[in-house]
Amino acid sequence: MTEDTATQKSLLLATALAGLVLTGCQSTQSNELNTSTPYQSSARPSDDRNLDQQEIARVRTSLAAQYIRENKLDTAQRQLEKAFSADSSYAPAYDMMGVLLQQEGSSINLQKADEYFKRAIALDKDFEQANNNYGVYLSRMKRYPEAAEQFEIAGAALGYEGRIGALENLGRTYLQLGDPDAAYEAFIRVLEGNRNSIIAHIELVDLLLDQERVAQAQRLYDETLVLVQGQAISPRLYLQGIKLAAARNDITTRQQLAEQLLSAYPLSSEAKQLKTWLNNPEASWK
Numbered sequence: 001m002t003e004d005t006a007t008q009k010s011l012l013l014a015t016a017l018a019g020l021v022l023t024g025c026q027s028t029q030s031n032e033l034n035t036s037t038p039y040q041s042s043a044r045p046s047d048d049r050n051l052d053q054q055e056i057a058r059v060r061t062s063l064a065a066q067y068i069r070e071n072k073l074d075t076a077q078r079q080l081e082k083a084f085s086a087d088s089s090y091a092p093a094y095d096m097m098g099v100l101l102q103q104e105g106s107s108i109n110l111q112k113a114d115e116y117f118k119r120a121i122a123l124d125k126d127f128e129q130a131n132n133n134y135g136v137y138l139s140r141m142k143r144y145p146e147a148a149e150q151f152e153i154a155g156a157a158l159g160y161e162g163r164i165g166a167l168e169n170l171g172r173t174y175l176q177l178g179d180p181d182a183a184y185e186a187f188i189r190v191l192e193g194n195r196n197s198i199i200a201h202i203e204l205v206d207l208l209l210d211q212e213r214v215a216q217a218q219r220l221y222d223e224t225l226v227l228v229q230g231q232a233i234s235p236r237l238y239l240q241g242i243k244l245a246a247a248r249n250d251i252t253t254r255q256q257l258a259e260q261l262l263s264a265y266p267l268s269s270e271a272k273q274l275k276t277w278l279n280n281p282e283a284s285w286k
Contacts, residue, residue, distance in 0.1 A: 033135075033136050033139055033168075033169045033172060033173075034132070034136070034162070034165035034166070034168055034169055053086045053087050054086070054087045054090060056082075056083070056086035056087070057083040057084075057086040057087035057090035057093055058083075058090070058092070060079045060080065060082045060083035060086065060093070061079070061080065061083045061090065061092050061093045061096050063076075063079045064076040064077075064079040064080045064083070064093075064096050064100065065096060067079060068096070068099060068100055068103060071103075073100055073103065073104055076096075076100050077097075077100060080093055080096060080097050080100065089123055090123075091119075091120045091121075091123040091124035091127045091130060092120070092127065092129075092130075093120075094116045094117070094119040094120035094123065094130075095116070095117065095120035095127070095129060095130040095133055097113075097116040098113040098114075098116035098117040098120065098130075098133060098134070098137065099113075099133055101113035101116065102136075102137050102140065110137075110140075110141070113137055114137070117130060117133060117134035117137060118134070120134075121134065126157075128153065128154040128157040128160040128162065128163070128166070129154075129160075129162060131150045131151070131153045131154040131157075131166070132150065132151065132154040132162055132165065132166045132169065134150045135147040135148075135149075135150035135151040135154065135166070135169055135170075135173070136169065138150060139169070139173055139176070144173050144176045144177050145177065147169075147173050148170060148173045148174060148177065151166050151167070151169045151170035151173060152170055154166035155167040155169075155170050155186070155189070163193065164190055164193050164194045164197060167186055167187075167189050167190045167193065168186075168187075168190055168197065168199045168200060170186040171183045171184075171186035171187040171190065171199075171200070171203055172199075172203070174186060175203070180207055180210065183203065183207065184204070184207050187199075187200040187203050187204045187207070188200075188204075191204075196227055198224060198227050198228060201220050201221075201223055201224040201227065202224060202236065202237065202240070204217075204220050205217050205220050205221050205224065205240050205244075206240065208220065209240070209243055209244070209247070212247075214244065214247045214248065217240075217244060218244050218248075221237075221240055221241065221244055224237065225237075233260075233264075235261060235264070235265040235268040235269075235270035235271065236270060238257055238260060238261035238264070238265070238270065239261060239270040239273065239274060241253070241257045242254050242257045242258055242261065242274060245257060246281075258274060258278070261274060262274065262275075
């Protein structure tokens, strides 16, 4: 057995053991954007390339994803450099390098990440994971209009397994842009694709409350409570319940939820907002 063959077999075994996903550790009630979706290979045809070299690039990239999950960024970079050496046209390797550089977070690496995401998209226009990840990067850099464009591309790609997460990101980006109508439409698209999206439920409750559509907001809120059964109730959900109870003039429920919010999350921004409102119930919740 040659050294190259042994290396390839070792890499394939390592991949099977390491797994192929790079996911965030965020709560479904978090305000964070959805970052990397489960690691996937490029859909780009490869008839014109050496399949063995492409397979090495795929394995090296999947190993890098695992190392990024473990925050072993130097090791991940070495794997990606080997992926580039094996196949310099393998789009997921460039996307993963962008993710790695963004996770490291220094200003110089954040600047470099931009080019890697662009390269991944240029190499494979059907690799929507790169569009979503680039959108997350652009949002972090507060380049919200550009981020929305990338999330729209990923969110419109039927068959892309991260499509719903991209639409959730799109809705939240429109909120950052101060466009609640566009955000509302994005979150409706989320529920059309996945009625169990907690993110879309929570965001739509606030949007409907702002529109004084209390009955619809209440129905979505009730659905949200079912979806989060077994999870800790977030301060945002408590505050939404308080707002809905106040809108229905349900004093008992409002007081109960207010006590629970102030007891469980006394230092939260929601608790501060509640205290301000209690001191002046005629004022806006904003």
